[in-house]
Amino acid sequence: MNTTYFAEIILPLSLDGTFTYHLYEEDLQQIKVGQRVAVPFGTQKLYTGVVHSIHQNKPELYKTKAIHAFLDNEPLVTQTQIKFWEWMSNYYMCSLGDVFRNAFPSALKLESQTFVRLINAEFSAIDELNDYEFLVFEALKLRQIISVEEAALIVDEKSAIPTLKLLIDKGIICLDEKLSEKYTPKIDNYVKIHPDLKGNDQAFIAILDQLNKAPKQRETLLQLITLETQLQGKPLKVADFVKQGATNAVLKSLAEKGAVEIYQFQTSRVEGKEEETSEISQLTLKQNEALTQIKTQFVDKSTVLLHGVTSSGKTEIYLKLMEQVIAKGNKVLYLLPEISVTTQIVHRIKKHFGDKVGVYHSKFNQNERVELWQKTLNGDFDIIIGPRTALYLPFDNLGMIIVDEEHESSYKQMDVKPFFHARDMAMLLGGLMNAKVLLGSATPSAESYYNAINQKYGYVELNERFGNIKLPEIKIVDLKKAQKEKEITDDISHILRDEIVEQLKDKKQVILFQNRRGYAPIMECNTCGHTPECPNCDVSLTYHKFSNQLKCHYCGYVQAKPIRCPSCGSHELNTKGIGTEQIEHQVQAIFPEAKVRRMDVDAMRGKFAYEKLIEDFENHEIDILIGTQMITKGFDFGNVNFVGVIRADSLLNFPDFRAHEKAFQLLTQVSGRAGRRQEQGKVLIQSFQAEHQILQNVTTYSYAPTMKDILYERKEFLYPPFTRLINLRFKHKNKERLDKTAEQLVTLLKASFESRCLLGPEAPSIGRINNLYIADVMIKIRPNQSPQKVKDLIRQKIEQLHTISAFRSVRIDIDVDPV
DNA sequence: AGCACGCCGACT
DNA sequence: GTCGGCGTGCTC
Numbered sequence: 001m002n003t004t005y006f007a008e009i010i011l012p013l014s015l016d017g018t019f020t021y022h023l024y025e026e027d028l029q030q031i032k033v034g035q036r037v038a039v040p041f042g043t044q045k046l047y048t049g050v051v052h053s054i055h056q057n058k059p060e061l062y063k064t065k066a067i068h069a070f071l072d073n074e075p076l077v078t079q080t081q082i083k084f085w086e087w088m089s090n091y092y093m094c095s096l097g098d099v100f101r102n103a104f105p106s107a108l109k110l111e112s113q114t115f116v117r118l119i120n121a122e123f124s125a126i127d128e129l130n131d132y133e134f135l136v137f138e139a140l141k142l143r144q145i146i147s148v149e150e151a152a153l154i155v156d157e158k159s160a161i162p163t164l165k166l167l168i169d170k171g172i173i174c175l176d177e178k179l180s181e182k183y184t185p186k187i188d189n190y191v192k193i194h195p196d197l198k199g200n201d202q203a204f205i206a207i208l209d210q211l212n213k214a215p216k217q218r219e220t221l222l223q224l225i226t227l228e229t230q231l232q233g234k235p236l237k238v239a240d241f242v243k244q245g246a247t248n249a250v251l252k253s254l255a256e257k258g259a260v261e262i263y264q265f266q267t268s269r270v271e272g273k274e275e276e277t278s279e280i281s282q283l284t285l286k287q288n289e290a291l292t293q294i295k296t297q298f299v300d301k302s303t304v305l306l307h308g309v310t311s312s313g314k315t316e317i318y319l320k321l322m323e324q325v326i327a328k329g330n331k332v333l334y335l336l337p338e339i340s341v342t343t344q345i346v347h348r349i350k351k352h353f354g355d356k357v358g359v360y361h362s363k364f365n366q367n368e369r370v371e372l373w374q375k376t377l378n379g380d381f382d383i384i385i386g387p388r389t390a391l392y393l394p395f396d397n398l399g400m401i402i403v404d405e406e407h408e409s410s411y412k413q414m415d416v417k418p419f420f421h422a423r424d425m426a427m428l429l430g431g432l433m434n435a436k437v438l439l440g441s442a443t444p445s446a447e448s449y450y451n452a453i454n455q456k457y458g459y460v461e462l463n464e465r466f467g468n469i470k471l472p473e474i475k476i477v478d479l480k481k482a483q484k485e486k487e488i489t490d491d492i493s494h495i496l497r498d499e500i501v502e503q504l505k506d507k508k509q510v511i512l513f514q515n516r517r518g519y520a521p522i523m524e525c526n527t528c529g530h531t532p533e534c535p536n537c538d539v540s541l542t543y544h545k546f547s548n549q550l551k552c553h554y555c556g557y558v559q560a561k562p563i564r565c566p567s568c569g570s571h572e573l574n575t576k577g578i579g580t581e582q583i584e585h586q587v588q589a590i591f592p593e594a595k596v597r598r599m600d601v602d603a604m605r606g607k608f609a610y611e612k613l614i615e616d617f618e619n620h621e622i623d624i625l626i627g628t629q630m631i632t633k634g635f636d637f638g639n640v641n642f643v644g645v646i647r648a649d650s651l652l653n654f655p656d657f658r659a660h661e662k663a664f665q666l667l668t669q670v671s672g673r674a675g676r677r678q679e680q681g682k683v684l685i686q687s688f689q690a691e692h693q694i695l696q697n698v699t700t701y702s703y704a705p706t707m708k709d710i711l712y713e714r715k716e717f718l719y720p721p722f723t724r725l726i727n728l729r730f731k732h733k734n735k736e737r738l739d740k741t742a743e744q745l746v747t748l749l750k751a752s753f754e755s756r757c758l759l760g761p762e763a764p765s766i767g768r769i770n771n772l773y774i775a776d777v778m779i780k781i782r783p784n785q786s787p788q789k790v791k792d793l794i795r796q797k798i799e800q801l802h803t804i805s806a807f808r809s810v811r812i813d814i815d816v817d818p819v
Numbered sequence: 820a821g822c823a824c825g826c827c828g829a830c831t
Numbered sequence: 832g833t834c835g836g837c838g839t840g841c842t843c
Contacts, residue, residue, distance in 0.1 A: 006843095008843090009843080011843090012820080013842085014821095015820075015842075017843095018843085019842085019843040022843095040843095041821090041843075042821075042822065042823085042841080042842050042843095043842090044821095044822075045821075045842090059843070061843095062843055063843080064843055065843065095820090097820080098820090101820090805838090805839075808838095808839080808840095
């Protein structure tokens with residue numbers, strides 16, 4: 001075989017670089033960069049890869065294999081994406097394969113262990129199938145489900161993937177997936193006076209006469225008329241009417257007589273409230289000014305930071321900008337923090353731009369992801385809305401990327417490689433595609449703010465709330481004082497309690513914020529002080545009252561709550577600290593009549609839990625909502641005038657250089673949930689450190705002074721934005737080997753860094769997770785050093801470390817720009 | 820990341 | 832006597 005052409009293929013492996021396969025002459029006809037291919041790898045495996053490049057440099061060190069099959073006629077990945085992936089793998093110090101695996105929908109990656117399922121057993125046009133397809137089809141009729149691997153035994157290895165692909169295209173089989181969850185929209189019964197009677201006095205009197213012998217029905221009908229007048233056209237739920245004295249039986253009779261109409265109404269989260277129109281509402285003077293400034297700044301800056309107080313109407317500005325970008329024939333990517341993607345904002349945008357809007361979110365199943373990928377590739381969408389992973393879609397012609405709530409730490413991917421920050425990658429992608437990037441936040445991150453005031457980004461402020469509503473009045477409740485004066489029940493001070501009473505009296509809904517889920521963080525034995533810990537991780541177990549269990553929030557370990565102390569046998573086990581679950585119980589005890597609900601990861605399991613909660617809240621089926629951080633993201637309701645923070649202390653005492661920044665942002669964002677539509681809202685923050693500077697700054701909305709302090713400290717202690725950080729996280733099940741390895745790498749790196757720029761190795765606050773010990777080494781890159789050179793150096797030193805086999809088994813995760 | 824190969828302990 | 836633990840090395 002004398003082939004002269006070769007292809008570099010990207011494979012979903014955690015190995016550096018691409019892999020070379022040789023091409024046959026006939027391959028050259030169809031191969032295209034960005035196309036999917038099936039290639040053999042190792043002794044057994046078949047992988048789906050993507051063509052990276054084509055060349056004629058024959059590798060000398062190893063023998064190349066041939067490509068088994070081309071899976072597409074046209075590329076599924078654009079050249080820009082490949083460039084983007086390469087950038088990411090270089091910047092975040094992971095393999096190209098890591099990026100590929102994370103970026104590419106797994107449904108498009110047919111692999112040996114993938115299963116396919118027969119979906120059209122009735123398929124009868126047998127003669128349209130080739131021999132291989134027929135064989136697999138027959139096998140599936142017997143078995144229903146087979147793996148790609150098994151298919152390879154039925155046909156031959158090389159033909160398995162192409163055959164399955166053809167069958168998928170014909171709609172005969174599909175990739176096996178658990179039945180996709182179905183969301184059943186909430187349907188409520190509503191009642192109204194029958195339309196025929198409206199404005200028809202004669203008919204109405206006739207009905208009333210008819211009801212003379214049925215006083216109950218007559219009474220109910222008259223009551224309904226009164227209620228309808230009061231409600232001014234708002235629909236009335238049967239359930240609500242029954243609460244006010246009507247009965248279902250009576251209503252049923254009335255409906256049969258044609259006096260009232262009972263109708264179903266899908267309480268939709270899609271169709272918003274009456275004030276929403278399909279036109280983008282006229283911008284206020286301030287908004288218009290901001291819009292003009294943004295456009296001016298974009299002339300010579302590629303990134304602009306829009307700093308607008310909560311509820312200042314940033315969304316309207318986004319909408320206008322989107323409209324203008326689209327008018328020029330470009331596309332818009334709108335990034336949001338994870339949870340917000342499902343909320344009202346999406347519906348608002350859809351209202352204006354209809355089906356030209358694509359929504360991506362992480363709870364989508366694989367088929368939905370593939371569909372979105374393909375539609376994006378076709379250019380079907382003008383706007384894509386999604387969380388950080390939406391950056392991976394195959395865009396073309398992107399004109400603008402909006403990163404809303406830019407300060408949100410959920411933009412940083414922490415669980416799988418690459419550990420990228422969506423805000424930073426948005427700017428990179430923007431650069432590759434010549435798109436402008438708009439960062440929006442009410443509380444910009446220190447990094448972005450610093451770049452803005454130093455003219456690296458444009459900076460536009462919007463410091464007036466929409467409709468000129470005043471910012472909520474924020475007050476601190478001193479818990480020390482409250483405890484001394486016994487003005488507190490459990491964790492709810494009487495000031496807070498009284499405020500909630502007032503709000504409920506006014507039929508307002510209340511949001512309470514507690515930064516911790518679970519019932520109580522830890523259990524402690526009163527006799528010996530023992531605290532139950534996770535057997536796999538170095539953390540105390542969290543008590544969950546609902547399930548009466550102790551849980552580890554890190555590895556998921558669960559055990560029943562012990563009756564006696566496992567250490568001394570005492571029965572006096574007590575709980576220490578507070579979580580959302582406990583607050584829920586306390587609040588319910590104080591307000592037995594109120595409808596109390598909880599919003600945290602435990603309560604938000606399931607695909608539509610969040611939507612359901614929003615619906616219930618909107619329909620006033622919740623009086624008091626207790627939530628973690630989640631409630632700060634895109635939770636925008638008119639009927640909330642008051643927000644309470646149960647305990648700010650845990651936020652202030654985080655052992656992290658970002659603690660103050662995060663605390664300020666979170667408290668400001670939480671406060672922003674109050675009084676968004678009409679009147680000025682109120683906020684009460686309970687804390688044992690009432691005098692704390694950050695709390696004081698929150699009450700006065702002193703963003704700039706807070707940032708000044710924070711930036712001063714960052715500069716003093718060499719933290720971003722004055723340095724760039726790289727964290728090396730070592731993991732191993734043997735602590736000694738772990739420590740030795742980490743020490744050794746530090747020794748190798750020492751010569752290249754000042755001592756205050758090379759920290760560790762140090763055990764993080766949780767020193768063991770899932771039976772792996774952890775050690776961190778932090779590197780600070782000063783502005784006079786080239787980050788690229790530092791990264792090369794780290795890579796080289798790790799390679800050097802790995803020449804000694806004892807060090808090789810210690811896993812090293814590199815986190816660039818950790819948060 | 821997978822996977823094969825190879826070398827040591829506890830089981831039919 | 833084997834099964835299977837995971838340490839080590841290789842994959843275009």
